[in-house]
Amino acid sequence: MKRLRTLALFVLAALPATAEAHTGVGLHSHGFEAGFSHPFTGLDHMLAMIGVGLWAASLGGRARYLVPLSFMGVMVGGGLLGIAGIALPMVETLIAASVAAIGLVILLNVRVPTPLASAFVGACALFHGHAHGAELPAMANQWGYVAGFVLATGLLHAAGLGLGMARFGNAEGLLRRAAGGLVAVAGLALFAG
Template sequence: MNYRKLALTLAVLALPGVANAHVGLHTDGAMAGVSHPFSGLDHILAMVAVGFWASTLGGRARWIVPAAFVSVMALGGLMGIYGVPLPMVETGIALTVAVLGLLVAFEVKVPTAAAAVIVGICALFHGHAHGSELPEMAHAGGYVAGFMAATIVLHLIGIGLASLRFGKAGLIVGRLAGAAVALAGAVLIAG
């Protein structure tokens, strides 16, 4: 499989609403969905960390772990859209940032299935937050597709960053980046 073509295709799919000349009238929801994951540092850090951690796990985990995140996030998004309650969503999101940062910082190695479960739990909170913030005029299907596409792009950024680590210095920089993400999560938890 040509991963460069796949990454480029996914990046292009994440940008369907950019050409929309009617600013403020994104009633299809796609552009609102694409922009939502980029609207908060907590979402960006968590989603890039998922891609980074998946890449350090290697093998099939590089794609299965982010796919698990995106799939469960869509479920969480639908829960949010339809008003299904999930307790402590904001606290859960902050905890996921801290946990994912620690997983990157310590390069925690677990089986792919366990990693998929871990990121799935994280994704449920992020998806619920995305879904509960569906703009009033937006089409839910487009919105969900939009935030899923944006999440894939953020995962690909994390995978790409992890692949840039070379030698001992690269490993140290990766661990420091994970520690910084964990610290940001701790700050979010503290409020």
């Protein structure tokens, strides 16, 4: 846990270094920055990715890293589909539904084997990744862009893992479920809106 806190502090300290320091440089050289910022620009993406980390923490064991890695791996595939212009049906609707579903599995404390949890989050990640890829800025480096949104996703998963692994005594389970409930409600609001 101490290493996770140290890593989180290091990442937070490094974030100001991503600020634009050179004017007149086109987006073609800043795919990484655009990709890194993308997951932070939508509540749907942030809630899903933090939620995946939170659920993985509650599952424990190998799920703590396999579930987030499954999300990230399938998200890259979805992102490449989006970059290539290959359409998927109902992307925005399924993103909202995935946020609600991730919130529900946390709220209901759903316990499933790690491969099933990985498949579930992978199905969610396909649509989140597609949305990222489809929004690749003109002239941005696509590989830098993918690397950026993968790193941002990993940080959001780590935040969820950190929250899920934090110890709050007797209130721990209640707080985790309350967070899941909030994610589910937000997902339903996104779905309805």
